[in-house]
Amino acid sequence: QVQLVESGGGLVQAGGSLRLSCAASGRAFSRYTMAWFRQAPGKEREFVAAIGLNAGNWNAGNTDYSDSVKGRSTISRDNAKNTVYLQMRSLKPEDTAVYYCAGRYEKIITAKPYEYDYWGQGTQVTVSS
Numbered sequence: 143q144v145q146l147v148e149s150g151g152g153l154v155q156a157g158g159s160l161r162l163s164c165a166a167s168g169r170a171f172s173r174y175t176m177a178w179f180r181q182a183p184g185k186e187r188e189f190v191a192a193i194g195l196n197a198g199n200w201n202a203g204n205t206d207y208s209d210s211v212k213g214r215s216t217i218s219r220d221n222a223k224n225t226v227y228l229q230m231r232s233l234k235p236e237d238t239a240v241y242y243c244a245g246r247y248e249k250i251i252t253a254k255p256y257e258y259d260y261w262g263q264g265t266q267v268t269v270s271s
Contacts, residue, residue, distance in 0.1 A: 144168035144260050146243045151265030154233055158269070162228040164243030164262055172221040175246050178228045179255055180239035180267075189253035190241070191217040191228060206251050211237075233269045240264040 150162040162178065177192035190211055194204030205217055211230070219226040226243060244258035252258075 144171065144174060144245055144247075146245060146260055146262035148241065148243045148262040148265040151241060151267045153268045153270065156234055156269055156271050158233050159229070159231045160233065160267060162230070162241055162243075162265060162267070164226045164228075166224045166226070166245065170247075171224040173248050174260075175249055175251055176217075176219060176226040177244045177246075177251070177253075177258060178217065178226075179242045179244055180237075181242070181264075182239040185239075187242070187255045188239075189255070191215055192251040192253070193217045193219050193226065194251050195248060204251055206253065208253070230267075233267075235269045235271045237267060237269050239267060241267050 145167045147165045173195050175195045178190040179187050180190050181187040189208050191207045214232045216229045242264045243262040245260040246258045
């Protein structure tokens, strides 16, 4: 099992940047596909980005992004630190949401939230116009 704790959220002006972190406890972090989802008030949880279990510290690995953040965000992982990151740039008010980190063990990337077994508690991102 793995426990996930997100950090790095906050209030930022439109056009600004944030880097979210998700620290994982437990063993074999490198064998987890990791993802970021977000949920705005009154909306369903939405896929943001994912990075595959074969990603390492020095290679890009498999990644996937939603169309809404593609080109503005970068997901990465540091297996030595058991941490996955989401660097977000050119933030827009519509990026405002609670951002969740999720993991699934030894399975391929998916954008479906119900296919992830482990979740963090979320971190709030608010983008002001």
